[in-house]
């Protein structure tokens with residue numbers, strides 16, 4: 364296994380491989396971690412095949428081939444990342460947009476992404492960047508060193524850096540370098556992920572990640588295979604793996620009519636969250652809108668979201684948040700109440716914080732702690748500080764990738 368570590372607190376990379384075509388050019392090529400030389404008895408003579416163990420696809424790559432994500436390549440018998448520091452998006456978002464409702468409410472998160480994803484979800488809201496390698500879309504990217512990301516986040520008053528918009532584990536080498544510097548600067552780090560990590564990659568990432576919003580797109584393996592090109596079991600293992608490693612976990616389920624809105628399946632899914640992650644795990648149940656290859660599917664009826672929320676509450680979940688409802692949202696949809704006495708703790712309107720009654724992370728009425736991350740600065744491990752909510756996109760560097768609005772879907 365190729366896991367090189369520095370003597371201080373981060374992993375290090377050798378100089379970029381100086382040959383062969385990159386995704387766009389050679390700027391983003393860097394040695395990868397989490398792979399090994401593969402036993403491939405039928406491979407032709409020449410450089411070795413390698414096995415990437417970053418995500419649960421565990422791709423076998425012969426020389427010159429790329430993995431399913433499209434951004435990791437076998438070059439002469441060694442795995443390289445093609446997207447180190449090659450940002451296609453960088454924006455200042457409210458943390459509520461991730462969505463993370465129990466992490467530093469009202470703060471902003473400097474949110475970054477490269478291209479690529481190991482899933483092929485036909486309903487992806489950010490498919491132009493997530494599926495760019497597969498769809499052969501060439502974006503203008505902007506090479507940003509990890510220290511520049513952290514400097515930009517600090518300069519803009521963000522309290523965290525979010526690895527998001529696409530599946531962020533595919534740029535794990537860059538993610539780790541940014542996260543290590545972010546901790547030193549007193550910033551939190553958050554993942555918005557499809558949950559397809561392996562135990563090996565969780566072990567590497569978890570010490571540097573404070574919180575994760577994990578998509579749990581359904582509770583049926585056949586559905587996962589059909590609409591995402593992936594399996595359910597690794598996602599469940601990622602959820603329990605991050606939680607066991609001390610990462611704060613919130614779960615999001617997108618209800619796609621006819622695909623992931625089956626009430627029985629939602630009953631199983633929410634019962635599993637209660638049993639394996641705990642009843643105070645926030646569950647965001649989100650409304651679908653037509654996108655990408657699912658342009659023919661109608662938006663989720665609002666009543667389907669309401670029914671799913673009731674299923675979650677009936678299963679025992681204390682913090683259920685209907686989302687993406689726009690003008691259909693109720694005043695109570697963004698409210699966090701104490702799981703003990705029912706007192707209002709946090710009120711939100713969309714991504715905006717209306718009121719925070721929480722005191723030192725506890726209910727002001729009964730003193731019960733609200734699970735999550737609410738104060739304290741990180742010190743080598745988890746922790747952080749504050750800023751006003753910002754709805755507009757902003758970036759800390761100039762260039763094409765910084766100029767546009769943020770990706771339109773889940774952030």
Ligand code: SF4
Nearest residue numbers: 415418421422430432
């Ligand atoms: S990260 Fe990419 S190359 Fe590695 S196993 Fe997953 S899809 Fe394959």
